[in-house]
Amino acid sequence: xxSEGAQDRAQPVAADDFRRACGxxxxxxxxxxxxxxxxxPHGLTVNSFTSVSLDPPLVLVAVGHTASVMxxxxxxxxxxVNVLGAGQxxxxxxxxxxxxDRFDGLAWHAGETGAPxxxxxxxxIECAMRYRFTAGDHDLLxxxxxxxxVRAGAPLVYFGGSxxxxxxGESAGVSRSRID
Ligand SMILES: Cc1cc2nc3c(=O)[nH]c(=O)nc-3n(C[C@H](O)[C@H](O)[C@H](O)COP(=O)(O)O)c2cc1C
Numbered sequence: 001x002x003s004e005g006a007q008d009r010a011q012p013v014a015a016d017d018f019r020r021a022c023g024x025x026x027x028x029x030x031x032x033x034x035x036x037x038x039x040x041p042h043g044l045t046v047n048s049f050t051s052v053s054l055d056p057p058l059v060l061v062a063v064g065h066t067a068s069v070m071x072x073x074x075x076x077x078x079x080x081v082n083v084l085g086a087g088q089x090x091x092x093x094x095x096x097x098x099x100x101d102r103f104d105g106l107a108w109h110a111g112e113t114g115a116p117x118x119x120x121x122x123x124x125i126e127c128a129m130r131y132r133f134t135a136g137d138h139d140l141l142x143x144x145x146x147x148x149x150v151r152a153g154a155p156l157v158y159f160g161g162s163x164x165x166x167x168x169g170e171s172a173g174v175s176r177s178r179i180d
Contacts, residue, residue: 019161026159029084031095032061032141033116034069034076041103041116042072045096047158048138049081057145059127062138068098070139076129079143080115083123086154086165091118112147123150 013021033043048062059081063073073079084092095102107119113126127143134140157164 023160026157026164029088029092029156029158029163030061031082031084031091031118031121032063032073032079033082033118034072034079035110035114035116036072036075041108042069043082043095043102043116044069045092046081052142058130058142059125059145060140060142062135062140064138066137073141074132074139076115078113078115078146079127079129079141080111080113080117081123081125081127082118082121083125084156085120085122085151086156088121088156089163092156092163121151122153122155124148 012018027047028049030046030049031043032046032049033041035041044063044067046061046063048060050060052058052060061079061081063070067073094100094106103116108116109119111117111124111126113128115126117124117126124147125145126147128146129141130144131142132139133142154166157166
């Protein structure tokens, strides 16, 4: 490829093409959550969650700058990642909807770090905030896992802009584990 060609290739793709291509990557669905200094819980539906490092155990979530919860995430020392099961699509919808108290009337409790944990999720990862980067229109929040818990069940899956379930027999049972 000529250097001119390489330069052409540096142009960003159109937003729709980008969205469609990224949508070919199947993800789980999580709710990232923090509590503010007044004890009020905040959270949003997130599929940008990924594990980053094993030693130390680091995870990442990307939160959009325009998200109403952005400020609470910027100030928080801890956050939690609540991994949703196949039967928790309503929670995913609720935490992606604008203009309502997402925790109103919902069963939740504070974890050991104070971060809000939802009931009956597939897994929970409580994290201490370690790094924050700005990348485009999102903040990348990297946290060190300080406590985990897992439960058996099938995951909620997001693919091609829709929620999916794994085909029968593809979800493994797991036993509880914990890291202190
Ligand atoms: C399946 C799914 C995954 C999402 N993943 C993210 C994400 O990784 N990061 C993010 O900032 N918003 C994500 N969103 C959007 C937010 O959940 C939410 O809709 C957005 O923050 C707007 O709400 P707000 O401005 O009222 O906070 C996702 C939404 C859905 C439905």
